[in-house]
Amino acid sequence: MLTARKLTVERGGKTILSGVDFQASDGEMIGILGPSGSGKSTLLMALNGFRPATAGRVTLDGKDFYENFETFKSDIGFVPQDDIVPAALRVERTLGYAAELRLPDLEPEARIARVNMVMRILGLTESKDTRVSSLSGGQRKRVSVGVELLSKPRMLFADEPTSGLDPALERSLTENFRKLADDGHMVIVTTHIMSSLSLYDKLCVVNKGKLAFFGPPDQIKTHFKVDDFIEIYNVLA
Numbered sequence: 001m002l003t004a005r006k007l008t009v010e011r012g013g014k015t016i017l018s019g020v021d022f023q024a025s026d027g028e029m030i031g032i033l034g035p036s037g038s039g040k041s042t043l044l045m046a047l048n049g050f051r052p053a054t055a056g057r058v059t060l061d062g063k064d065f066y067e068n069f070e071t072f073k074s075d076i077g078f079v080p081q082d083d084i085v086p087a088a089l090r091v092e093r094t095l096g097y098a099a100e101l102r103l104p105d106l107e108p109e110a111r112i113a114r115v116n117m118v119m120r121i122l123g124l125t126e127s128k129d130t131r132v133s134s135l136s137g138g139q140r141k142r143v144s145v146g147v148e149l150l151s152k153p154r155m156l157f158a159d160e161p162t163s164g165l166d167p168a169l170e171r172s173l174t175e176n177f178r179k180l181a182d183d184g185h186m187v188i189v190t191t192h193i194m195s196s197l198s199l200y201d202k203l204c205v206v207n208k209g210k211l212a213f214f215g216p217p218d219q220i221k222t223h224f225k226v227d228d229f230i231e232i233y234n235v236l237a
């Protein structure tokens with residue numbers, strides 16, 4: 001279990017996140033929501049240890065996450081907002097190359113099997129011979145996610161992976177994340193998309209650097225006294 005208590009992040013003399021509590025278990029998919037600039041990416045990177053909080057504590061299975069980061073880092077997959085895959089290579093080669101770098105101890109056959117598995121999970125098999133530069137935005141995002149899945153990380157953190165996708169691609173990528181969580185991964189995603197919120201186990205709403213809600217999607221409308229997910233943003237304004 002990943003637990004954060006009273007996380008505070010200060011940057012450039014400004015308090016960006018203040019006293020945020022958070023909890024995620026294996027097999028859970030958690031969405032981090034909130035207006036632009038509310039602190040979602042900051043929270044995600046404090047939780048995954050890439051930019052630790054300046055105060056507060058993060059623990060994984062009861063152990064201090066930052067102090068034991070070297071031990072835990074093989075458990076972490078992180079898909080940042082920007083694309084991380086080279087555009088010139090074909091999909092299968094991109095994943096194969098990433099597998100060579102990330103899994104040097106695996107036999108070549110095992111690496112190929114891992115690449116094939118990741119392509120299958122993410123629906124990329126039919127695009128395996130397509131250059132990344134020719135893929136749609138949604139497919140490219142899947143390749144970025146695929147690179148992170150090669151090592152089967154226990155925890156997958158993704159920063160707005162569905163931004164800029166059409167509703168069908170957004171839904172399908174979110175469903176991919178749901179499947180990963182159902183397979184036992186801990187999936188933590190920042191998002192602005194309100195139409196797929198029911199697929200998440202829990203939602204974490206950040207507003208002006210503070211936690212505004214943490215709980216299951218079926219409680220969020222009651223909490224904010226709204227009829228529709230989209231109206232939450234009016235309440236937070």
Ligand SMILES: Nc1ncnc2c1ncn2[C@@H]1O[C@H](COP(=O)(O)OP(=O)(O)OP(=O)(O)O)[C@@H](O)[C@H]1O
Pocket residue numbers: 011012014016034035036037038039040041042043
């Ligand atoms: N290094 C920094 N120094 C000063 N301020 C920063 C720094 N990094 C982020 N901020 C500020 O912290 C706030 C939160 O940023 P963050 O990227 O976490 O927001 P966000 O909710 O993810 O936004 P978006 O939805 O637009 O991606 C913003 O006001 C941002 O300008």
